[in-house]
Amino acid sequence: MAKTGGFANFTLGESSKASVLLPTHFTTASKASKKGQKFGDLVRTYAAKGSKVTDENNLALHDLLTDEVQPENESFGYGTRFSATGDTHTLFNGDTLNMTDAEMNTLEDRLNTAQGNGNILHEMAFSIRGDWLVENGLYDPETKQLDQDRLKRAEQNIVQDLFDRGFKLPLGESPDDVVWFGVIHQDTDHLNMHLWFTKESRETRPEMMHKSGEPKGVLNFTAKKQAESHFRYGLESEAxxxxxxxxxxxxxxxxxxxxxxxxxxxxxxxxxxxxxxxxxxxxxxxxxxxxxxxxxxxxxxxxxxxxxxxxxxxxxxxxxxxxxxxxxxxxxxxxxxxxxxxxxxxxxxxxxxxxxxxxxxxxxxxxxxxxxxxxxxxxxxxxxxxxxxxxxxxxxxxxxxxxxxx
Structure with missing residues (x-):
């Protein structure tokens, strides 16, 4: 997605384009480790912690607007930058819409644990057209106000089904075995919501692994489309x-x-x-x-x-x-x-x-x-x-x- 040069300045007049698109990437633990990257660095990037706030990595997922799961990413995601979010506490997960510093520290540790256990970090990017946001009462182009809470709750409502149905077996082996968080970007032509998730404990189930012993990065196409559909339906206005x-x-x-x-x-x-x-x-x-x-x-x-x-x-x-x-x-x-x-x-x-x-x-x-x-x-x-x-x-x-x- 292209940066607009403004905040909450989404492009309008694109009714012929899809309302919600859901490109998907993944990064293996081994690939990230070879590059000296940590899964937990994503938290630092968004939370403005320490000295790792950057405005880099604004590649548009190769402007990917397809329905296919893509190969592992060269980095951790599209536009990982604090400047795009507009919130003091930008991250959210299944427990809260705005994670505290303590919660983000815990998230960072768990992501790094997942990487240490050899797991895959998945990224999904909800690219949402401005006209659709306006039509469903989520965005006011005059005041530039965006209903972030509704958007976050919609993502909260679809993730568990995605974790359970998106793979040959449920991704988590227990209710707390999946680590995930999301964030909203407001400085691109389409609104972008990102979702990152990974299994925390070491994967040992044969159905979930390649013969090499590394976990698979395959996400079920049907489960992905259903998640997109449920996300969209949960945000639609009654009208x-x-x-x-x-x-x-x-x-x-x-x-x-x-x-x-x-x-x-x-x-x-x-x-x-x-x-x-x-x-x-x-x-x-x-x-x-x-x-x-x-x-x-x-x-x-x-x-x-x-x-x-x-x-x-x-x-x-x-x-x-x-x-x-x-x-x-x-x-x-x-x-x-x-x-x-x-x-x-x-x-x-x-x-x-x-x-x-x-x-x-x-x-x-x-x-x-x-x-x-x-x-x-x-x-x-x-x-x-x-x-x-x-x-x-x-x-x-x-x-x-x-x-x-x-």
Missing amino acids: VKRARGDVFEAVGEYRSSMKQDALLTLDETNKYLPDVKKIFEALPEDLRGRWKVGNTDRLVTDETSHMEPANRQMNALLDKLFSDDLAEDYQAFRAASLKMDELMAKNHGAQHKGQAKWSDNQDNRLRKELANGIYRQFNETFREPSDEEVQGCSYARFTDRFFSAL
């Missing part, structure tokens, strides 16, 4: 949560209504009868009574299966329904879904190439559920015929029986 909830509810209501209306429309009119017959004629006889879309999230796929011809005819029928009798509800459904795309873009930023949008996933879900509802009617009408019925009776007879019931 933002309510707006998103209203969109979810609207999409669900439209989908439920169209599922009922589609079947009712097919029952009450004959204008779609040719399309329904095309579907029926494409159904595989060997799946009689068990017709359904299949194990796929999309109604029409490139995969070859017995149901593929019928599914394509079904999709054509749904296109007609959505442009005719169900046009109004379908357009409202799509509009609500697209609104959710906008909200997600504000939180997650631009999508990766080829990544399906939330609205498209909802459209696929609607089509699949509607298709299975129609197939269910086919299944209920066309039971397996008895031997007596089969004798002298053509396949078309069963077709006529079904369509006469429409």
Whole structure:
């Protein structure tokens, strides 16, 4: 992140960028020791203790905005400097929002103990967009006031789950076996919150170690994304949560209504009868009574299966329904879904190439559920015929029986 030249002067007008990013680094005890560094030096740097207050190490984690855990750092972190924090007591952990000198001395000792035991120091950097801070009542751009307490509590609330789920086994072997602390930077274009953590006791569990005997620095991707999501949710204002909830509810209501209306429309009119017959004629006889879309999230796929011809005819029928009798509800459904795309873009930023949008996933879900509802009617009408019925009776007879019931 770039330094802004001011304090709490975060960049605004970046709604197309993700609200919270969480790049991750780690430093092994052996690498730090070879460079003459101590894990506890981080405490000195932030706490303005002794003569080790510096303004160095302002590398932007290689401007890292990816979702991957990165290799071990050349140093202890991004922007480790007292001048960026604005607090007299800048550090916080699970017990307090502002650590005292005595607590920082204890923290420094425990970090150095962890290093002496050969453990890995992990760093996570919460990079938070200014617009998102404003929208959720965390930052006032006029007064330059930042609600640090809310931000710190949000980090406190997600760390234990991260320690428990981020590795093959919980990082700590007892409730007090993980040492962690955090700090907030306010002199960069995005707000930055940092989290450092390490196991204190010597690691001996085979699942947590390389064959070389050194602890692994791997952090589970899913656990990391969940931590990011829970952190963001814990800070969102009630108005933002309510707006998103209203969109979810609207999409669900439209989908439920169209599922009922589609079947009712097919029952009450004959204008779609040719399309329904095309579907029926494409159904595989060997799946009689068990017709359904299949194990796929999309109604029409490139995969070859017995149901593929019928599914394509079904999709054509749904296109007609959505442009005719169900046009109004379908357009409202799509509009609500697209609104959710906008909200997600504000939180997650631009999508990766080829990544399906939330609205498209909802459209696929609607089509699949509607298709299975129609197939269910086919299944209920066309039971397996008895031997007596089969004798002298053509396949078309069963077709006529079904369509006469429409």
